[in-house]
Amino acid sequence: RKEVEQDPGPFNVPEGATVAFNCTYSNSASQSFFWYRQDCRKEPKLLMSVYSSGNEDGRFTAQLNRASQYISLLIRDSKLSDSATYLCVVNMGITDKLIFGTGTRLQVFP
Amino acid sequence: GAGVSQSPRYKVAKRGQDVALRCDPISGHVSLFWYQQALGQGPEFLTYFQNEAQLDKSGLPSDRFFAERPEGSVSTLKIQRTQQEDSAVYLCASSLLNSFSYNEQFFGPGTRLTVL
Numbered sequence: 001r002k003e004v005e006q007d008p009g010p011f012n013v014p015e016g017a018t019v020a021f022n023c024t025y026s027n028s029a030s031q032s033f034f035w036y037r038q039d040c041r042k043e044p045k046l047l048m049s050v051y052s053s054g055n056e057d058g059r060f061t062a063q064l065n066r067a068s069q070y071i072s073l074l075i076r077d078s079k080l081s082d083s084a085t086y087l088c089v090v091n092m093g094i095t096d097k098l099i100f101g102t103g104t105r106l107q108v109f110p
Numbered sequence: 111g112a113g114v115s116q117s118p119r120y121k122v123a124k125r126g127q128d129v130a131l132r133c134d135p136i137s138g139h140v141s142l143f144w145y146q147q148a149l150g151q152g153p154e155f156l157t158y159f160q161n162e163a164q165l166d167k168s169g170l171p172s173d174r175f176f177a178e179r180p181e182g183s184v185s186t187l188k189i190q191r192t193q194q195e196d197s198a199v200y201l202c203a204s205s206l207l208n209s210f211s212y213n214e215q216f217f218g219p220g221t222r223l224t225v226l
Contacts (some may be wrong), residue, residue, distance in 0.1 A: 004152075008150075043218060043219050044217050049212070087152050087153075089152075091212070096158075096212070096215070097143060097158055097169075098153070098203075098215060101152050102151050102152050103151075103152050
């Protein structure tokens with residue numbers, strides 16, 4: 001079983017739609033949680049950190065449920081430019097190495 | 111400012127050939143990481159340096175993989191006797207070292223290795 005599991009998609013949504021991605025992690029000792037974005041043939045870039053209290057950055061909302069070991073990302077009012085792969089990431093806080101899920105591919109169409 | 115750079119960007123190797131991949135981290139970044147990303151997968155951790163010290167090499171898949179960072183700046187990942195299963199994108203990331211909070215890792219563009 002992979003340490004971080006995500007639905008690989010693809011999720012095909014029209015512009016303006018709301019889309020949600022979920023991910024689960026297996027190690028209850030995980031300390032930090034993130035969503036990274038990766039465009040095709042590009043490097044991953046940090047989209048946002050995820051906190052238990054939930055956090056929002058513009059059209060993006062991330063949530064962490066430690067009891068269920070579950071992380072979510074909600075994108076409202078999808079734009080064509082949101083098309084990318086969204087990687088769910090955890091780390092153990094010791095050496096800061098990142099543990100990635102396989103990624104969920106999002107395609108926003110006009 | 112300059113980000114993390116990697117070279118070469120693309121490398122084609124014949125099976126059995128040795129390759130060396132270079133990473134130039136962001137100036138002043140103490141921590142350096144190597145990840146391997148196979149097609150359709152997320153990146154997987156290979157090894158971690160703090161300055162010149164290799165503190166974690168638990169992700170290196172075999173003894174054919176070797177990494178070094180002799181002066182605490184530039185790092186080289188070497189793969190000996192390449193196999194087809196080594197074909198992947200090799201990503202380097204660097205970060206500051208701050209004991210009090212998570213240190214964001216900044217990724218380079220990667221080296222795409224194809225082993226024929």
